[in-house]
Amino acid sequence: MSTLVIKDLHVSIEDKEILKGVNLTINTNEVHAIMGPNGTGKSTLASAIMGHPKYEVTQGTIELDGENVLEMEVDERAQAGLFLAMQYPSEISGVTNADFIRSAINARRGEGNEISLMKFIRELDKTMDFLEMDQDMAQRYLNEGFSGGEKKRNEILQLMMIQPKFAILDEIDSGLDIDALKVVAKGINQMRGEGFGCLAITHYQRLLNYITPDHVHVMMQGRVVKSGGPELAQRLEAEGYDWIKKELGIED
Ligand code: ADP
Numbered sequence: 001m002s003t004l005v006i007k008d009l010h011v012s013i014e015d016k017e018i019l020k021g022v023n024l025t026i027n028t029n030e031v032h033a034i035m036g037p038n039g040t041g042k043s044t045l046a047s048a049i050m051g052h053p054k055y056e057v058t059q060g061t062i063e064l065d066g067e068n069v070l071e072m073e074v075d076e077r078a079q080a081g082l083f084l085a086m087q088y089p090s091e092i093s094g095v096t097n098a099d100f101i102r103s104a105i106n107a108r109r110g111e112g113n114e115i116s117l118m119k120f121i122r123e124l125d126k127t128m129d130f131l132e133m134d135q136d137m138a139q140r141y142l143n144e145g146f147s148g149g150e151k152k153r154n155e156i157l158q159l160m161m162i163q164p165k166f167a168i169l170d171e172i173d174s175g176l177d178i179d180a181l182k183v184v185a186k187g188i189n190q191m192r193g194e195g196f197g198c199l200a201i202t203h204y205q206r207l208l209n210y211i212t213p214d215h216v217h218v219m220m221q222g223r224v225v226k227s228g229g230p231e232l233a234q235r236l237e238a239e240g241y242d243w244i245k246k247e248l249g250i251e252d
């Protein structure tokens, strides 16, 4: 079992404090959902875990199986088994999707342990079939001209190919029609198991109809203010966030 432990995390962007003491522990074999209103720092949390240079950690710790994640460079974090599916995946012209994924797999596996080309192609074919993706998307430049839905599906393709220990999915459901949402959920559910933990950031309960989370957390004003099971997401869907604000005495 692996564990990702976030303690008292404070993060600033351009000297403005966005995260004000986030505590969160995720084990492999668990899916956690983080919900919360816009602008509460959900994407900031994702970026800070992955080591985006713009996000300055001013206090607190992030540890992966006892290793200090905050001391790792971005590529070292990926190698250690952290993966981020971004809210807005970037387009990279000149790099094919297949080459990008193979490099990422090899970076994760380390020197001397590279995946063979045959095995890579076989796995890629199989996974693209599973995700109902057009085979020609492998040879297109990364995300270039991909529709919103194709980009999100492609993030799941990367996830399934790279096989990280922990995936952070930032609004993977936004902009997806129901068929694409089901495919994305199918991929994540396929990953579930002993060696995999997931933090799914979402605005809506909808995704959680297809991926039943083990734990649900609500983030407000830079903190995790409430945690519970799947029923918490359902209550948020039905009643919004006002009852939590009242319960906790949070002002808008
Ligand atoms: P969420 O994902 O919950 O909607 P974000 O983490 O994206 O929230 O944003 C939290 C706050 O940080 C917002 O007030 C937002 O304006 C601010 N913020 C996020 N990214 C940046 C950035 N790159 N530069 C300046 N401010 C930012």
Ligand code: MG
Binding pocket: 038, 039, 043
């Ligand atoms: Mg947002």
Ligand code: MG
Binding pocket: 042, 043, 044, 087, 170, 171
């Ligand atoms: Mg966000």
